[in-house]
Amino acid sequence: MTGTIEVMRQHRSIRKFTDETIAAEQLQAIMAAAQSASSSSFLQASSVVRVTDRALREAVMPLCGNQAYVAEAAEFWVFCADFYRHLHWVPEAKTGYAEQLLIGAIDTALMGQNAITAAESLGLGGVFIGAVRNQPHELSALLGLPQGVIPLFGLCLGHPAQDPEPKPRLPAPLVFMENRYQSEPDVAAMANYDERVRHYYQTRTGGNKDTSWTGQIAATLAKEARPFMLDFLREQGFCLK
Structure with a gap:
């Protein structure tokens, strides 16, 4: 087994962090690893907003389920599917297709996975924040996200202050x-x-x-999650056709 595989197999979400900052060279390495992820048709349909302003972090936290580590972690990044850049440089580009939402979501998820794997290989820890989609209009306004950009998930990164065991995966x-x-x-x-x-x-x-896994699934899928998302996606120029 390689060291890379071992890092991946030991993945767990970290929600408690020390006060230590992440070194600049480590941040640059994580960013480079994230950008090295595969990209469909080389569209590179993703952007990442690194939220460093403390006041902005405090404003973002309530929009993300009041999860304290959004404000407390050394780093908080918001990963976005992004076709604004394409329209800016190529105004005649045809966008708004459902397939492009899939491309943006897949490209961005691959970037996020590369980022967390790189961070963990450096002894850091992190947790993904799906709650950035709880109030997407408000979050987009705070981060200045234009039409063509949608926040998909956040990522807290820092030095772990806990050592949980990995969650057991499906056989x-x-x-x-x-x-x-x-x-x-x-x-x-x-x-x-x-x-x-x-x-x-x-x-x-x-x-x-x-609770069991099937019990958790029954509770999670008992109702529609974020029913406002389709309208938000269309407002941002996605899933129009």
């Missing part, structure tokens, strides 16, 4: 399939995984959380 046979989709998954494997997840949560929370 590989339930995820990796050969030749055809397996629509009848292994019931016993799922039952065993549910118990592993239940044990993980009980251990992590001192018995305060008692």
Whole structure:
């Protein structure tokens, strides 16, 4: 096993950080790694807003579920799908297609994954913040995001002040399939995984959380999440056709 694979396998979300800043050369290395991610058709349809102003951080935090580490982590970056740049330099470019939303989201997610992997390889830690999509209009106004740009997720980075164990992932046979989709998954494997997840949560929370993976999915998908997103996407010039 390589060191790179080991870093990836030991990934866990860090939500408590020390007060130590991240060295400039480390930040530059993380940015370079993020930009080295694959890009569909070389469109490079992503931008990252690094929020360094403390007052702005404090204003952003309530828009992201009041998660304290958004304000407290050494770094907070907002990853965006971006077609504004394309229209700025090539005004006749045809945009607004649903496929372009997928391209922007995929390109940006790959950048984010490269960034967190690079950070963890340097002994740093981080956590992705999907809650940047809780109030996208307000966040876009604070960050000055023009039409053609949408915030997809945030990333807190810093020196870890905790050492949680990695969350157990689904058994590989339930995820990796050969030749055809397996629509009848292994019931016993799922039952065993549910118990592993239940044990993980009980251990992590001192018995305060008692749920399985399927139980968590039932709770999470019991209602529509962020029903305003389609209107916001269209206002920003995405999914028009």
